Amino acid sequence: MKPKIEDVAKLAGVSPTTVSRVMNNRGYISDETREKVQNAMNELNYFPNDVARSLFNKRSNIIGLILPTTSNPFFGELTFHLENICAEMGYKVLLCNSLNAIDKEEKYLEMLLRNQVDGIIVGTHNRGILDYHKQNLAVVAIDRYLSETIPVVGSDNYEGGTMAAELLMSGGCQCIVLIDGIGELETPARLRRKAYSDVMKRNGRAPIIYEIPEVFDRQSQQEVISRIFSEHPDVDGVFATNDLFAASFINEAKRHGKEVPGEIKVIGYDGTETAQTLMPELTTIKQPIARIARTAIDILVKKIEGDMKESPQETRLPVKIVKGTTA
Amino acid sequence: MKPKIEDVAKLAGVSPTTVSRVMNNRGYISDETREKVQNAMNELNYFPNDVARSLFNKRSNIIGLILPTTSNPFFGELTFHLENICAEMGYKVLLCNSLNAIDKEEKYLEMLLRNQVDGIIVGTHNRGILDYHKQNLAVVAIDRYLSETIPVVGSDNYEGGTMAAELLMSGGCQCIVLIDGIGELETPARLRRKAYSDVMKRNGRAPIIYEIPEVFDRQSQQEVISRIFSEHPDVDGVFATNDLFAASFINEAKRHGKEVPGEIKVIGYDGTETAQTLMPELTTIKQPIARIARTAIDILVKKIEGDMKESPQETRLPVKIVKGTTA
């Protein structure tokens, strides 16, 4: 059986209270006793039971993280940074890959609530407006509007979208297509699309938008992308709202015998380390992932620690254009 | 304040015990009562406190996951599958990105123990031989030897390494270089190197091995790789033990004016979805990531549920060669 405080106390020849005092640095303890207790803990391989502590303290020091999937390099890297920062600050991370499925998201939310998480970072679907703010729980969203009271952190999507569209425009592209995810609701990431549309309109062009249903199935992605070539054979510029879409498009372009950037210029979005390594030639809009993570956690922790002074409703971190050779 | 069982009981006009019986399906409950209780729970937005449950049951239903970093697409995808399978089986996942740092790994291990996890999946450094088996905790390793008693799950590294080396060999390569991570200890992934060396020796060649220190810094990777060109200008075949290394090499080859596969053939390892999307031309050895995840969890859960019948010490899942155009 796992040793408990009582076992440590017995071995150290002190009372359980004293052991607790040692662990929590409360009251008076002599160096001698402290040492005895610590020796006993080592000898028994004792670790305090955080479940019991959490119960009493009503504080789990756990943060829930809900996002589509760590398979996507953007979220993989984001997850890494978020978890790292949490660990640094003494928080633990319960991971949830919701795959943007509403039912999963709901189940995960309930799971996190049952587990008494101190806060949640949400980087996924946004329908749960009701559920998220119903509990009065610290929540921060990444690139999602969940409700008026939930702070949002993300890159400056509109600026990024503008940069991308204008780069293609100034590169002389005549037929610029946008490849985006499915656009159900008003997310900040949607501003990439809005920026594209605005640039197009400003230049007297009609936006051409293709929506890719699933992030997780290469097959169906290819099909949508393939349609671009039949429906817009004159396409000579593509802005993809993430690097994976951009890569898929480039692959498809090759299959159609089109040269990038000779015949078609392509620019992506995200600029993950992974994409930069695997496809360094890709021109893309790089999000400051580490800063997004840091900012989100900072705001969340302030909320948790009860710093109720208004946190900024929306934080837009600057993006950078990474010039490869594809645009 | 969060509602508790007592509040539900009051609202439903029953006793706390009855509420507990409803939640746990124990004893006799009439449909009528069950409904009253459920209505009360909904009305109050009640969720049972899993911390309290865990404390009593001595079972947290939490699995700890320690791996280098979810930034790496292999671990990102592995994490996704592991977490998904866990969720399916009612387990939650506490995520730890150890960056292969021993001190971090130790802190994480302690954290997981304090949190009373039911089991741990380890996909990281392996030094902690002592610590992992000291506690009698369910542990399964992914591609790491931790101790004789800890099951290991991974791809058939030796077979994969052999396939890769032989492909280059049969492609007529004369000077075949291996790019590997740092090789401190005897990990199964090290078998990729062993297979390469064996193939080389079998063909009367001396193995040429380059070790890349950090997985996480593109800069220093490039430096090591660059050395290959000065030290072995006649290199015409490269086996990289992961796709990121392969990509880095290919980038560097371009900078050195070498054509792939014309002048140098390259083959990687892992075959993640991400790499396949971003660099579909890369020839690689594809690991069955989903199966690795499934197998690891299956074994772990059996251990947790006390199915003490020997689990296989080592499981080697078959790899597939994915022929791109780089080799």
Next chain:
DNA sequence: ACATTTATGTCAACGGGTTGACATATGAAA
């Protein structure tokens, strides 16, 4: 010599839910 500070002990309540023991009461089957 007396007041403080330091050091430790005992004890009980608490956090929220679970469970076994036991009591009670109805309706149905024998």
Next chain:
DNA sequence: TTTCATATGTCAACCCGTTGACATAAATGT
């Protein structure tokens, strides 16, 4: 009528660590 399965209640102990109240005693200060 008796028995039994069904249905619910009360109560207390338990999971493990924390904390406040209170007691005791030695060491230190004045």
